Amino acid sequence: MARILPVASFDCVVFGATGDLTMRKLLPALYQRWRDRQFPASSRIIGAARSNLDDAGFRAQAEAALQRYLPEGTLEEATLAEFLGLMHYRRVEAAGEEGWESLVALLAERPEQVRQFYLATSPELYGPICQRLARHGGLHAQSRVVLEKPIGHDLASAREINRAVGEVLPEAQIFRIDHYLGKETVQNLMALRFANPIFERLWHADMIDHVQITVAEEVGIGGRGGYYDRAGALRDMVQNHMLQLLCLLAMESPISLDPDAVRDEKVKVLRALRPIAPHEAHLHTVRGQYTAGAINGQPVPGYRADLDGAASLTESFVALKLQVNSWRWAGVPFYLRTGKRLPRKVSEIIIEFRTPPFSIFPREAVGMQPNRLLIRLQPEEGMRLEMMTKEPGPGGLHLRPTALDISFEKTFGTRYPDAYERLLMDVVRGNTTLFMRRDEVEHAWNWVEPILQGWADRPEAPRPYAAGSWGPTAAIAMIERDGRTWYESLE
Numbered sequence: 001m002a003r004i005l006p007v008a009s010f011d012c013v014v015f016g017a018t019g020d021l022t023m024r025k026l027l028p029a030l031y032q033r034w035r036d037r038q039f040p041a042s043s044r045i046i047g048a049a050r051s052n053l054d055d056a057g058f059r060a061q062a063e064a065a066l067q068r069y070l071p072e073g074t075l076e077e078a079t080l081a082e083f084l085g086l087m088h089y090r091r092v093e094a095a096g097e098e099g100w101e102s103l104v105a106l107l108a109e110r111p112e113q114v115r116q117f118y119l120a121t122s123p124e125l126y127g128p129i130c131q132r133l134a135r136h137g138g139l140h141a142q143s144r145v146v147l148e149k150p151i152g153h154d155l156a157s158a159r160e161i162n163r164a165v166g167e168v169l170p171e172a173q174i175f176r177i178d179h180y181l182g183k184e185t186v187q188n189l190m191a192l193r194f195a196n197p198i199f200e201r202l203w204h205a206d207m208i209d210h211v212q213i214t215v216a217e218e219v220g221i222g223g224r225g226g227y228y229d230r231a232g233a234l235r236d237m238v239q240n241h242m243l244q245l246l247c248l249l250a251m252e253s254p255i256s257l258d259p260d261a262v263r264d265e266k267v268k269v270l271r272a273l274r275p276i277a278p279h280e281a282h283l284h285t286v287r288g289q290y291t292a293g294a295i296n297g298q299p300v301p302g303y304r305a306d307l308d309g310a311a312s313l314t315e316s317f318v319a320l321k322l323q324v325n326s327w328r329w330a331g332v333p334f335y336l337r338t339g340k341r342l343p344r345k346v347s348e349i350i351i352e353f354r355t356p357p358f359s360i361f362p363r364e365a366v367g368m369q370p371n372r373l374l375i376r377l378q379p380e381e382g383m384r385l386e387m388m389t390k391e392p393g394p395g396g397l398h399l400r401p402t403a404l405d406i407s408f409e410k411t412f413g414t415r416y417p418d419a420y421e422r423l424l425m426d427v428v429r430g431n432t433t434l435f436m437r438r439d440e441v442e443h444a445w446n447w448v449e450p451i452l453q454g455w456a457d458r459p460e461a462p463r464p465y466a467a468g469s470w471g472p473t474a475a476i477a478m479i480e481r482d483g484r485t486w487y488e489s490l491e
C-alpha cells in the first residue's frame with residue numbers, strides 16, 4: 001500500500017482550464033489525489049480561460065473529462081460529486097485585463113491557503129500571466145507558479161520567459177514541470193544508481209560500451225498539430241524529457257537530495273554534452289516524418305494528412321548520437337531516439353556493457369551477447385539484467401542469454417500513479433527537486449539550438465517512415481555505422 005503524505009490546503013488556479021492538458025492529465029491527477037484524501041476539503045480548483053463558462057459549465061466539462069480519461073474502476077459517484085464541489089471557474093484574458101479582479105477576489109477569500117498557479121497555456125502567455133498576477137496582488141509568499149514545457153521555442157524565448165517570471169517570483173516559487181521526472185520509474189533511476197553500489201561501480205566508460213534511450217509512441221500528432229508542427233520531436237521530447245533522462249543516468253552522485261544539489265549535478269551533465277555544431281548536425285542526427293501505415297493492424301494516416309494536407313517539414317521522429325565529455329563517460333556514445341507512430345508505446349533505457357576482453361569458450365559454444373541492463377520506464381515498469389548462462393544439458397557447453405527480470409507492478413502490487421499526481425502535490429509542498437531550474441532549461445536549449453540551426457541551414461525534408469515502423473532506415477544506419485544496433489527485446 002503506497003504511503004500518502006497529506007499536504008496543506010491550497011487553491012490551484014489552472015490557466016488553460018478548458019484545454020487538452022487540463023482535461024486529460026491535470027484534473028484526473030487531482031481527482032486521484034482527492035480520492036486518497038491527500039488534501040483537505042478546504043482546497044479549491046479554480047479554472048481560468050477565455051471560454052464563456054460559469055462554475056456549473058466548468059464542472060460539467062470536468063465531469064465529462066474524468067469519465068473519459070480516468071482508468072476504469074476509479075470513478076466513484078460520491079467522490080466525484082465532492083471533487084466537482086471543489087471546482088470554480090473564472091473567465092480571464094491572460095494577455096489582457098478582463099477577469100483578473102474577479103479571480104484575485106476569489107483567492108482573497110482564503111488568504112492563508114497555498115496558491116498553485118498552473119500555467120497550462122502556450123508559453124508566450126507565461127510572462128504576461130505572472131506579471132498580471134503580481135500587478136493585481138494575486139501573489140503571496142505561499143504562491144507557486146508551474147510552467148509547462150516547452151519553456152519557449154528557443155534559447156532567446158526561454159530566457160525571456162525566465163526573465164519575465166523571475167521579475168515577480170523568486171526561483172524557489174517557480175516550478176518548471178517536466179512530467180517525465182514525476183514518473184515513478186524515472187525517480188527510481190536515482191534509487192538504482194545511488195542506493196545500489198553494485199551498479200554504481202559499473203557505471204563507467206571502463207565497463208559500459210554504449211547507452212540507448214528510446215521513447216516511442218504509437219499516437220500521432222492528433223488534435224495538437226497546431227502546436228506540434230511548430231515544435232517537432234527535438235523541441236517536444238528531446239530538449240526536455242530525454243535530456244532529463246540522460247542527466248539522471250549520467251550525473252555524478254549529488255551530495256544530498258536537496259533540490260539544488262540534484263539540479264547542480266544535472267546541470268554539469270548538460271554543460272558536458274559535446275556540442276553538435278550546425279555543420280555536423282546531419283552526421284549525428286536523423287529526422288523523420290511518418291507516412292500512412294498501420295498501428296496494431298489498423299490503418300492510420302500520415303503526418304501531413306493529420307495536418308490536413310499541409311506540406312510540413314517538421315520531424316515527428318528524431319535519432320541522435322551524443323557524447324558526454326567527462327572522465328566517467330569519455331568515449332561512450334549515447335544513442336537517443338523518439339518518435340510518433342512507432343509500433344508500440346515504450347520508453348526504455350538500455351545500458352550495454354563491454355564484452356569480455358578474451359573468450360575462453362569455443363566458438364561453437366557461444367552466441368555471446370553483451371550484458372545489458374534494461375530499465376523499462378513505461379509500460380510494464382521494471383528492470384531486466386541480461387546475462388550469459390550455460391544451457392542446461394549433458395551435451396557440452398552451450399551458452400545462451402537469459403534475464404533477471406523484475407516487474408515493479410508485480411513486486412509492489414500497487415497502481416503506478418500518473419506523474420502529474422506526484423508533481424502537483426510536490427508543488428503544494430514547495431519541493432522543487434523534481435522540477436527544472438532556470439539554468440537547466442537554458443543549458444538544454446543551448447545544446448539543442450545548433451542542431452536546429454544545422455537543420456535550418458540544410459532544409460531537407462525529414463526522411464519518411466511508414467507509421468508502425470521503427471523510424472527511417474537512416475536511423476538504423478546511424479547506429480550500425482558504429483557496429484551497434486538498436487536494442488530489441490529478447491522475447
Ligand SMILES: NC(=O)C1=CN([C@@H]2O[C@H](COP(=O)(O)OP(=O)(O)OC[C@H]3O[C@@H](n4cnc5c(N)ncnc54)[C@H](OP(=O)(O)O)[C@@H]3O)[C@@H](O)[C@H]2O)C=CC1
Pocket residue numbers: 015016017018019020021022048049050051092093094095119120121122123125148149150224227
Ligand atoms: N496536451 C498535452 O498533452 C501537453 C501539453 N503541454 C503544454 O501545456 C500547454 C497547454 O497545452 P494544451 O492543453 O494541449 O493546449 P490547448 O490548446 O488544448 O489549451 C490551451 C488553453 O489555453 C487557454 N487560452 C488560450 N489563450 C488564452 C488567453 N489569451 N487567455 C486565457 N486562456 C487562454 C484555452 O482556453 P480558451 O480558448 O477557453 O481561452 C485553453 O484552455 C502548452 O504549453 C503545451 O505545450 C505539455 C505537455 C503535454
Ligand SMILES: O=C1O[C@H](COP(=O)(O)O)[C@@H](O)[C@H](O)[C@H]1O
Pocket residue numbers: 217236237347
Ligand atoms: O510532453 C509530451 O509528452 C507526451 C508523451 O508523454 P508520455 O507520458 O505519454 O510518455 C507526448 O505525447 C507529447 O507530444 C509531449 O508534448
